[in-house]
Amino acid sequence: MTGQLKSAIDRFYAVNDKLRQNSKKLYLLVACADDAKSAMNGLLTHIDLMCDYLHWQKAGQVLAYSCFTKEDIVQTRYPEIARELGAGI
Numbered sequence: 001m002t003g004q005l006k007s008a009i010d011r012f013y014a015v016n017d018k019l020r021q022n023s024k025k026l027y028l029l030v031a032c033a034d035d036a037k038s039a040m041n042g043l044l045t046h047i048d049l050m051c052d053y054l055h056w057q058k059a060g061q062v063l064a065y066s067c068f069t070k071e072d073i074v075q076t077r078y079p080e081i082a083r084e085l086g087a088g089i
Helices: 003-021 037-054 070-074 078-087
Strands: 025-031 057-064
Touching: 003 037, 025 037, 025 078, 037 057, 057 078, 070 078
Parallel strands: 025 057
Antiparallel strands: none
């Protein structure tokens, strides 16, 4: 998890009650250089716990593995999958 994402999540604390009042949908787009499926386990567990706590619904995700550079991503189906996910919102 990036420091920026962790900071954003930490800022939820002040408004948790308001965030929990209305169910929201969470869409997750993540890229990592590692090709091991376990590489994102920590992040995914944290997101699951956050969604449970805030009463948010995980509505979709794109997990892009083996993508160290922009060129690595461009050569995959991940951008297409992300567009399809976005089109369904």
